[in-house]
Amino acid sequence: xxxxxxxxxxxxxxxxxxxxxxxxxxxxxxxxxxxxxxxxxxxxxxxxxxxxxxxxxxxxxxxxxxxxxxxxxxxxxxxxxxxxxxxxxxxxxxxxxxxxxxxxxxxxxxxxxxxxxxxxxxxxxxxxxxxxxxxxxxxxxxxxxxxxxxxxxxxxxxxxxxxxxxxxxxxxxxxxxxxxxxxxxxxxxxxxxxxxxxxxxxxxxxxxxxxxxxxxxxxxxxxxxxxxxxxxxxxxxxxxxxxxxxxxxxxxxxxxxxxxxxxxxxxxxxxxxxxxxxxxxxxxxxxxxxxxxxxxxxxxxxxxxxxxxxxxxxxxxxxxxxxxxxxxxxxxxxxxxxxxxxxxxxxxxxxxxxxxxxxxxxxxxxxxxxxxxxxxxxxxxxxxxxxxxxxxxxxxxxxxxxxxxxxxxxxxxxxxxxxxxxxxxxxxxxxxxxxxxxxxxxxxxxxxxxxxxxxxxxxxxxxxxxxxxxxxxxxxxxxxxxxxxxxxxxxxxxxxxxxxxxxxxxxxxx
Numbered sequence: 001x002x003x004x005x006x007x008x009x010x011x012x013x014x015x016x017x018x019x020x021x022x023x024x025x026x027x028x029x030x031x032x033x034x035x036x037x038x039x040x041x042x043x044x045x046x047x048x049x050x051x052x053x054x055x056x057x058x059x060x061x062x063x064x065x066x067x068x069x070x071x072x073x074x075x076x077x078x079x080x081x082x083x084x085x086x087x088x089x090x091x092x093x094x095x096x097x098x099x100x101x102x103x104x105x106x107x108x109x110x111x112x113x114x115x116x117x118x119x120x121x122x123x124x125x126x127x128x129x130x131x132x133x134x135x136x137x138x139x140x141x142x143x144x145x146x147x148x149x150x151x152x153x154x155x156x157x158x159x160x161x162x163x164x165x166x167x168x169x170x171x172x173x174x175x176x177x178x179x180x181x182x183x184x185x186x187x188x189x190x191x192x193x194x195x196x197x198x199x200x201x202x203x204x205x206x207x208x209x210x211x212x213x214x215x216x217x218x219x220x221x222x223x224x225x226x227x228x229x230x231x232x233x234x235x236x237x238x239x240x241x242x243x244x245x246x247x248x249x250x251x252x253x254x255x256x257x258x259x260x261x262x263x264x265x266x267x268x269x270x271x272x273x274x275x276x277x278x279x280x281x282x283x284x285x286x287x288x289x290x291x292x293x294x295x296x297x298x299x300x301x302x303x304x305x306x307x308x309x310x311x312x313x314x315x316x317x318x319x320x321x322x323x324x325x326x327x328x329x330x331x332x333x334x335x336x337x338x339x340x341x342x343x344x345x346x347x348x349x350x351x352x353x354x355x356x357x358x359x360x361x362x363x364x365x366x367x368x369x370x371x372x373x374x375x376x377x378x379x380x381x382x383x384x385x386x387x388x389x390x391x392x393x394x395x396x397x398x399x400x401x402x403x404x405x406x407x408x409x410x411x412x413x414x415x416x417x418x419x420x421x422x423x424x425x426x427x428x429x430x431x432x433x434x435x436x437x438x439x440x441x442x443x444x445x446x447x448x449x450x451x452x453x454x455x456x457x458x459x460x461x462x463x464x465x466x467x468x469x470x471x472x473x474x475x476x477x478x479x480x481x482x483x484x485x486x487x488x489x490x491x492x493x494x495x496x497x498x499x500x501x502x503x504x505x506x507x508x509x510x
Contacts, residue, residue, distance in 0.1 A: 052246030054492050057178050059484075060095035061337050063263050064493050067091075070258055070366065071358060073265060073281055074466035083355040084466050089363045091262045093491055096255055097483035099328035099339045100158040100347065101170065103149050109170055112177065116204050123390070127169065129161035133478040144324070144478075156327040158345045158481040164254075164449040164473035167348050167482040171252040172392075174484065179248045180205040188241055204391045207248060208375070212385050213240050254350040255485035256367045257450050257468065264342065264453065264465035269335030282463050283334040283341045289460050302331060302343030302463055303456050311456065324478075325456050342463035345481035346451045352427045353448040353470035360430040369449075370426040372398035398424040447473045455479035 029038045029048070038048040056062055068091070071084035106129065113124050134144040148154050149161075162170075183189045189205075209215060241247050255263070270278045270285060278285060284301055286292060291299045300320035305311055313319030322330070325344055333339045352369040354360070361368055373395040378386040386394045400408070401422050423429075427446040438445045448470045454462035457479050461467065471477070 047242070047244050049244065049246050054246075054488070054490050056095045057249040057252065057486055059097050059099075060486055061098045062488065062492060063094055063096055063259075063336050064268065065091045065093035065262075066268075068262055068265065068267060070261060071466045073279065074464050075281070076461075078461055081355065083358075084468055085358045087358045087363070089258055089366050091258050092365055093488045093493055094255070094259055095486040095488055096259065096263050096336075096338065097485070098333075098337060100345060100481045100483045101167075102156050102328050103159050104155040106149070106159040106162070106170070107155070109173055112173070117390070127166065129159060129166070130163075130476050131161055133161040133476055141478075156329070157325045158328050158340075160325065160345055160478050160481050161476045162481065163476045164348050164471075166476075167254060171254060171484050175249070175251045176205055176207050178252070179207045179210070182247060182249070183210075183241065186247070206387075206391050206393065207251070208393045209385060209387060209391060210240060211243060211248070212383065214385060214387075215240070250487050250489060252484045252486055254348055254482060256365070257349045257351040257452065258366045259485060260347065260349045260452055261465045263336055263338060264334070266334035266336045266338070266341075283338075283465065284332075289463065302340070302454070304343040304454055304463060305457050305459055307459075322456050341453060341465070343454050343458075344456060345453070346455045346458070346462075346469070346477075346479055347453045348480065348482040349450050349452060351450045352446055353444055353450045353468070354428075354431050355444070356431060368427065368429070370429075372424045372426070374398050398422070444470070449473045451480055 029050075030036070031038065036046075037043050038046055067088060069086050070089050071086045074084055077084075110124065110127055113120075113127055117123050129149060131145045131149060134141040134148065148157070149159070180189065203215075205215065264283050265280055266283055267276055267280065270276055270280065281287060282289065282301070289301055289304075291297060291301055298319075300306070300313075303320045303322035303326045306313070306319060312321050312323050320326075320343075322344070328344070329339050330344070331340065334341055350369055351357070351367060354368060357366075357368045374397070376386040376394040376396045378384045388394055399422065425446075434442075435445065449472070450468050450470050452465065452468055454460075454464075454467070462469075471480070
């Protein structure tokens, strides 16, 4: 009798568990606070998408964030600059390009401009790299002036001669092209005007303008899709894709200095159970710049200037093999799977340079360079964004550090005056630049941008990820390129995944 009662209790418990799980599954599309169904066109049509899985954009690698000592890999300061004092910080997980942006990537950018704005010579000219960076009065580099960017043999080499401003413009362009391709591939933009009809009209696809519902004929349809009455929505009532759908990608951008240094070090390769067992000087383990593996013993692990007059080694047995730059997938990647985080070309990062930034910035996602802006509205009541002649939203200085009341917002719109007390430009925060001293006692101002990583023409010292230098944001050189990054939304690694599952793919150093 007791056995029968026991088995009955077990069966009842199992049934209760089954119904509990079934109930939980059923509640995924129901608000846990009100009980109202999501994704139901007959009940308001609120779209809550729980099936979207965050993935990187094209070309990007996921980097699991964490804590590290910024500046910690540098044990000597040859220039006595004292501009990279050690400080422990935390970097959130993010995405970064597997390789530097190549000549082929830049030619794609130039081709798009020529196709879509054929009569706008200034736009194309401003996007051209400065090929004259190769010229030197006492060096025969003239062939690179005409051949480096466009010859097929150099197509996989990193683009150089691009300024920080040009690199940022490329990031913005790449964001729009990736999102446009996603929408076209999914059939959302099948009715959108063809590129031939857009040329020169300022109607080229822009992500922000699209998300605001200002592109005609770009709607999606479906049994549960509510109608969209926003400006620019499809005439048949189909709505545009929204950020809540999880279809479009976050903006591409330059990595912050902290992100770049963290990704370059790749300390995940030396971490066991939360402990960093060995520090690093370079993006690989060990104290030297040569491989200690039998197969490639003595070979350089990056492309740099070995010593004065020695760029690549001796003929017949070349060392790093790079007289100038080399293809962007040369040498072994680091433990995050990133190529050439040391050598080949220096890389622009997003930060404004200050000698004492390490003392000033926050210890979570440290960054200097914020300029806070808002969108300008052509019609504030109708929520229609103002566009420039290329179809991009016009930005204006942010007017307040917090969400304004409705009355304050209307007053600002009517007077168009900035709140006097709010400093929207934070590039010089805690370290005010003195414009009158620039060019006299200092070469640093709010347009001085950091670059890192060392290049084909730099000594091994600059391969250390903690080293930092700067140029003006409109300057360029034959030793500087860049790679893009992207903010990770949510956390694809998650707090419950376990270290074994969250490790980046390991690649052994040759």
